[in-house]
Amino acid sequence: MALLELRDIHKTYHLGGETIRALDGVSLDIDSGEFISIIGPSGSGKSTLMHILGCLDSPTSGTLRLDDTMIHDASSRQLASIRNKKIGFVFQFFNLLPKLTVRQNVELPMIYSGHSGKERRERAMTALRRVNMEDRSKHRPSQLSGGQQQRTAIARALVNDPRIIFADEPTGNLDSHTGELILEMFDQLHNEGRTVMLVTHDPEIAAVTPRRIEIRDGKIANEADPTLAGKAPRFEQITNSEAKPTT
Amino acid sequence: MNFGTVIQSGIKEIGAHWFRSLLTMFGVICGVASLVTMAAFVKGKENLLRESLAETGGLEKITVESEDDLPDYQKHLEGEAKGVTLKDVYALQAGAPMVHDITPSINKSRYRGYLRVSRKGRGARPWMLQGTWPSALEIQEHEIEHGRMFTMMDDLLANNVCVIGTEIRNSLFDEMDEQGETIIPIGERILINYVPFTIVGMFKEYMSDEDRKKKEAAKAAGETRSRRNMFSRGGDSNTRRTQYIYYQKNNAIMVPLNTLVAKLDSSYETGSVLDRKLSEITMKIEDVSLLSPSLQQVRNVLMRTHKGLEDFEFETQEEFADDITLAIHNERVSGMFIAGICLLIGGIGIINIMLSSISERVREIGICKSVGATTMDVFTQILIESVVLAVAGGLAGLAISPILVNTLASLADDTTPPIMTTQAMLIAFGFSALIGSLAGLFPAIKAAKLDPIQALRYD
Numbered sequence: 238m239a240l241l242e243l244r245d246i247h248k249t250y251h252l253g254g255e256t257i258r259a260l261d262g263v264s265l266d267i268d269s270g271e272f273i274s275i276i277g278p279s280g281s282g283k284s285t286l287m288h289i290l291g292c293l294d295s296p297t298s299g300t301l302r303l304d305d306t307m308i309h310d311a312s313s314r315q316l317a318s319i320r321n322k323k324i325g326f327v328f329q330f331f332n333l334l335p336k337l338t339v340r341q342n343v344e345l346p347m348i349y350s351g352h353s354g355k356e357r358r359e360r361a362m363t364a365l366r367r368v369n370m371e372d373r374s375k376h377r378p379s380q381l382s383g384g385q386q387q388r389t390a391i392a393r394a395l396v397n398d399p400r401i402i403f404a405d406e407p408t409g410n411l412d413s414h415t416g417e418l419i420l421e422m423f424d425q426l427h428n429e430g431r432t433v434m435l436v437t438h439d440p441e442i443a444a445v446t447p448r449r450i451e452i453r454d455g456k457i458a459n460e461a462d463p464t465l466a467g468k469a470p471r472f473e474q475i476t477n478s479e480a481k482p483t484t
Numbered sequence: 485m486n487f488g489t490v491i492q493s494g495i496k497e498i499g500a501h502w503f504r505s506l507l508t509m510f511g512v513i514c515g516v517a518s519l520v521t522m523a524a525f526v527k528g529k530e531n532l533l534r535e536s537l538a539e540t541g542g543l544e545k546i547t548v549e550s551e552d553d554l555p556d557y558q559k560h561l562e563g564e565a566k567g568v569t570l571k572d573v574y575a576l577q578a579g580a581p582m583v584h585d586i587t588p589s590i591n592k593s594r595y596r597g598y599l600r601v602s603r604k605g606r607g608a609r610p611w612m613l614q615g616t617w618p619s620a621l622e623i624q625e626h627e628i629e630h631g632r633m634f635t636m637m638d639d640l641l642a643n644n645v646c647v648i649g650t651e652i653r654n655s656l657f658d659e660m661d662e663q664g665e666t667i668i669p670i671g672e673r674i675l676i677n678y679v680p681f682t683i684v685g686m687f688k689e690y691m692s693d694e695d696r697k698k699k700e701a702a703k704a705a706g707e708t709r710s711r712r713n714m715f716s717r718g719g720d721s722n723t724r725r726t727q728y729i730y731y732q733k734n735n736a737i738m739v740p741l742n743t744l745v746a747k748l749d750s751s752y753e754t755g756s757v758l759d760r761k762l763s764e765i766t767m768k769i770e771d772v773s774l775l776s777p778s779l780q781q782v783r784n785v786l787m788r789t790h791k792g793l794e795d796f797e798f799e800t801q802e803e804f805a806d807d808i809t810l811a812i813h814n815e816r817v818s819g820m821f822i823a824g825i826c827l828l829i830g831g832i833g834i835i836n837i838m839l840s841s842i843s844e845r846v847r848e849i850g851i852c853k854s855v856g857a858t859t860m861d862v863f864t865q866i867l868i869e870s871v872v873l874a875v876a877g878g879l880a881g882l883a884i885s886p887i888l889v890n891t892l893a894s895l896a897d898d899t900t901p902p903i904m905t906t907q908a909m910l911i912a913f914g915f916s917a918l919i920g921s922l923a924g925l926f927p928a929i930k931a932a933k934l935d936p937i938q939a940l941r942y943d
Binding site: 332 | 489496497500847848850851852853854855856857858859860861936937940
């Protein structure tokens with residue numbers, strides 16, 4: 238059984254009397270342990286798709302299942318709990334709380350899952366060690382470089398041991414070298430058996446994942462043949478190209 | 485979500501903007517401090533009034549006074565109106581079994597008529613010279629500490645004897661002699677309007693419980709210092725002036741009624757002493773619940789002896805008690821109103837700052853929601869922040885209120901001494917917590933309702 242199962246997902250917005258179909262009948266299966274990218278130009282609906290997959294938003298119609306939970310009709314409390322325990326987010330702008338230290342930022346999801354202070358500290362340090370940030374645990378986000386902030390954000394996404402990690406343009410705000418290191422880190426997480434989904438507009442970044450899904454006008458335009466996965470460009474090739482910041 | 489963690493993060497959030505938080509708390513601080521201060525002053529006043537109610541005979545006392553103004557339909561009989569007399573006293577003794585200790589008195593004050601009390605070149609300024617019967621002792625809640633009360637025999641013989649209050653002793657003699665012994669002037673001669681009188685008794689010193697404690701403490705502190713204190717007491721008349729009733733009782737002189745009429749009354753009234761107009765007749769009833777039937781009985785007897793002329797009026801302590809209750813109630817309500825406005829403004833300040841705080845933190849709230857904060861978590865967090873803010877203000881208000889009370893009490897030292905009560909402090913503190921939670925409600929709902937996607941996009 239697939240980890241994530243989407244069937245005929247629609248999402249419509251009403252903006253000033255105009256109806257916008259952000260998603261128009263998307264069906265998709267994602268298996269556990271996949272490394273997958275969603276690619277598409279801005280306005281294509283890829284962000285909406287990620288928000289729905291990440292339980293930040295709910296579809297207008299269609300069904301969505303994560304593990305054995307039907308998400309499309311879950312209450313907001315259930316959605317919060319799923320976000321907390323089963324999903325990890327990594328954002329383009331890192332989204333760390335400026336007033337908290339690195340360790341406290343990583344502890345944040347565990348505050349809402351009700352772990353004790355001691356357990357929070359231990360697990361946060363473990364997650365920071367995983368991203369090589371344990372020596373920066375007492376720094377504030379403003380004292381860190383972009384790459385360090387993004388690694389902190391990854392540690393935060395990892396700390397509750399989620400079923401799937403979503404990364405929305407994770408390299409968009411980083412220079413190419415740092416971006417490459419971050420992508421490498423996602424690749425490592427994938428190799429450890431985690432499910433990772435990248436959302437990007439940049440085909441070169443999408444190229445690092447074995448499976449790529451292209452979204453255009455709210456529909457899946459083209460899914461790259463999984464059998465071609467092996468033919469994806471290798472890392473060495475990507476590092477030579479420039480990862481452009483997105484808007 | 486762990487409750488302790490929420491409070492901790494609330495405190496941290498307030499600490500991060502401590503100056504802004506302090507300004508916000510100011511309203512609550514003022515509200516709580518003024519509530520506690522107001523309650524302390526009202527309580528002090530209430531205690532004093534209740535003490536003085538008891539000191540003047542309690543609720544069981546009835547006073548009948550002469551009334552010169554007759555009702556309109558009796559105006560033409562004004563010449564016949566003699567006021568209350570000893571005849572009434574005897575009639576009441578015979579015909580009004582519901583009242584006892586019926587006591588006539590003629591009062592002379594230094595404000596009306598001539599009154600001079602002196603001894604060996606030293607004078608005293610008595611509050612009142614009262615010609616009365618021995619039962620006055622009980623009815624006015626007087627207590628003889630030294631010597632004795634004059635007797636009905638003294639009255640019958642119109643003996644020149646008197647009983648004095650301690651302040652009269654202080655003026656005519658001293659409170660203490662050189663050895664520090666209290667002077668007991670029993671058997672000494674004094675002049676009242678140049679007529680010699682012998683002191684047969686002296687009342688105890690009347691003072692509020694508070695003053696008594698202070699005096700005892702001073703006595704315990706050391707003989708020499710206490711003596712200086714005693715003497716310096718003569719100068720600080722302010723506290724005494726406020727404690728009017730004690731002042732009155734300590735400055736009283738009592739002589740037998742007949743002595744006053746025969747030896748001191750300079751009005752050349754003729755006729756029997758029975759027809760002499762009295763200042764008042766005081767008496768006691770058995771029980772407060774019997775007040776109105778007792779009054780009716782007294783009235784019936786008096787209407788007979790006065791041939792239907794209403795040249796007398798009743799004064800009961802119940803009115804005094806009602807006045808006390810009303811005055812205290814009014815003061816409390818107006819004080820509460822002011823403190824309430826302060827707290828309201830404090831609450832609005834909190835709403836204001838919480839609203840601006842959440843609009844600064846929209847993105848932060850979005851992040852919290854994306855990592856799993858529920859609507860309830862966000863709501864609780866903002867609400868707790870607001871409560872912590874208000875409670876901190878409340879505690880600060882409680883902390884400064886003793887200072888405020890003492891400062892105000894020393895600035896205006898002719899007011900009654902304030903009494904701070906735990907009850908008032910608890911109420912004020914409770915109010916601050918309530919204001920905090922009410923003020924936090926709207927911002928907390930607003931924050932909890934934020935859409936995580938919109939909030940994450942916000943800059």
